[in-house]
Amino acid sequence: MAAVKTMQDLFVHTLKDIYYAEKLIYRSLPKMIKQASSPELKQAFEKHREETEGQIERLEQVFEECEIAARGVRCEAMDGIIAEAKDVMDEVEDDQVRDAGMLAAAQTIEHYEMSRYGTLIAWAKQLGMKNSIKLLQQTLDEEKKTDKLLSELAINTVNQNA
Amino acid sequence: MAAVKTMQDLFVHTLKDIYYAEKLIYRSLPKMIKQASSPELKQAFEKHREETEGQIERLEQVFEECEIAARGVRCEAMDGIIAEAKDVMDEVEDDQVRDAGMLAAAQTIEHYEMSRYGTLIAWAKQLGMKNSIKLLQQTLDEEKKTDKLLSELAINTVNQNA
Numbered sequence: 001m002a003a004v005k006t007m008q009d010l011f012v013h014t015l016k017d018i019y020y021a022e023k024l025i026y027r028s029l030p031k032m033i034k035q036a037s038s039p040e041l042k043q044a045f046e047k048h049r050e051e052t053e054g055q056i057e058r059l060e061q062v063f064e065e066c067e068i069a070a071r072g073v074r075c076e077a078m079d080g081i082i083a084e085a086k087d088v089m090d091e092v093e094d095d096q097v098r099d100a101g102m103l104a105a106a107q108t109i110e111h112y113e114m115s116r117y118g119t120l121i122a123w124a125k126q127l128g129m130k131n132s133i134k135l136l137q138q139t140l141d142e143e144k145k146t147d148k149l150l151s152e153l154a155i156n157t158v159n160q161n162a
Numbered sequence: 163m164a165a166v167k168t169m170q171d172l173f174v175h176t177l178k179d180i181y182y183a184e185k186l187i188y189r190s191l192p193k194m195i196k197q198a199s200s201p202e203l204k205q206a207f208e209k210h211r212e213e214t215e216g217q218i219e220r221l222e223q224v225f226e227e228c229e230i231a232a233r234g235v236r237c238e239a240m241d242g243i244i245a246e247a248k249d250v251m252d253e254v255e256d257d258q259v260r261d262a263g264m265l266a267a268a269q270t271i272e273h274y275e276m277s278r279y280g281t282l283i284a285w286a287k288q289l290g291m292k293n294s295i296k297l298l299q300q301t302l303d304e305e306k307k308t309d310k311l312l313s314e315l316a317i318n319t320v321n322q323n324a
Contacts, residue, residue, distance in 0.1 A: 004254050010263055017246075076245050077270065080238030084179075092166050101172055104281040108239065111277035112270065119266040122316050154284050 011123045012066055013073065018116045019059045020072025025109060026052045028082050032102055037095035040153055041103060044146075048106070051142050058135040062124075065132050081108050103154055110147040117143060173285045174228055175235065180278045181221045182234025187271055188214045190244050194264055199257035202315055203265060206308075210268070213304050220297040224286075227294045243270050265316055272309040279305060 004010050029049040036042040063070040085105035092098040117140040124132045166172050191211040198204040225232040247267035254260040279302040286294045 004250075004259065004263070005256060007259055007262065010254070010259050014266065076242030077239050077274075078242070080240070080242045083238050088166075092172070094167060097166065097169055097172050100169065100285070101166070104176065104277075107281060108274065108277045111273040112239075115266075115270045115273035118313070119269060119316070123262070151280070154281070 008127060011127060014120055015062060016071060016073040017075045021075045021078035022052055022056050023072060024078050024082055035089045036099060038099050041099050044149060044153060048146055055139045058139055061135055062132045065129055107150050110143055113143045170289060176282055177224060178233060178235040179237045183237045183240035184214055184218050185234060186240050186244055197251045200261050203261050206311060206315060210308055217301045220301055223297055224294045227291055269312050272305055275305045
């Protein structure tokens with residue numbers, strides 16, 4: 001953070017933050033898929049993992065436009081969100097209550113991502129990074145769709161069973 | 163987390179999580195107000211602090227409906243978001259770049275809150291907690307308005323100067 005002097009530096013720092021976060025999400029989803037009891041939730045997590053793979057690739061293309069190597073910086077916020085999700089998975093015994101907790105964690109993950117991508121898009125516009133704007137917007141659109149799907153699941157399926 | 167067995171337990175756990183988060187935000191905002199360079203950003207943070215005070219009081223009313231004492235549990239996600247905001251404040255020297263970074267942190271705070279309140283409302287509905295639904299919805303509406311205001315600031319003011 002000490003090396004952040006310009007908007008370009010801030011953009012790259014935040015890009016590294018979300019790159020770390022996406023990779024952590026990608027590594028954490030298999031356990032969430034395994035632990036989900038509701039088939040709809042399992043399916044939503046599987047879809048999220050596939051999408052995350054594509055989102056990581058898009059971030060690598062944005063690193064390319066910045067002409068720097070793709071590398072993450074530790075994102076304590078996502079560490080905390082994932083730690084909370086792990087607590088739910090490891091310690092809540094009731095299937096439906098655990099599903100509800102995991103779904104809430106997934107929604108928090110989505111909101112973190114939406115906030116970061118929204119910020120990166122605003123800064124990419126300011127910095128005139130045309131290709132990156134398009135890539136980041138594609139991901140933001142996906143995240144919004146996933147958030148909507150998870151919200152519907154929260155109302156219709158998981159919570160009704162719990 | 164080990165004591166979470168029912169939806170009611172999960173609701174209370176998440177209530178304690180956001181209570182801790184709101185109190186941390188409340189304690190952190192004076193530094194953000196002081197460090198903000200743009201008058202619009204300063205004003206937005208001041209408004210956010212006032213609102214946070216009311217939101218903490220509403221959470222205390224929800225604790226009352228649950229018939230338990232208002233008490234937080236450590237929320238590592240908000241710890242991480244605030245730690246990141248502090249890094250920006252302490253280490254970015256350029257006023258406008260620091261403002262942009264603080265604004266991004268504030269948007270991430272808002273998104274975390276919106277996700278948590280959305281979840282709590284869904285669960286309060288399921289649990290039939292009529293009074294709490296109303297209180298939590300009031301706060302969610304405020305958070306959404308603040309998020310919109312911050313997004314407009316991000317596009318119109320801070321980033322244009324940076």
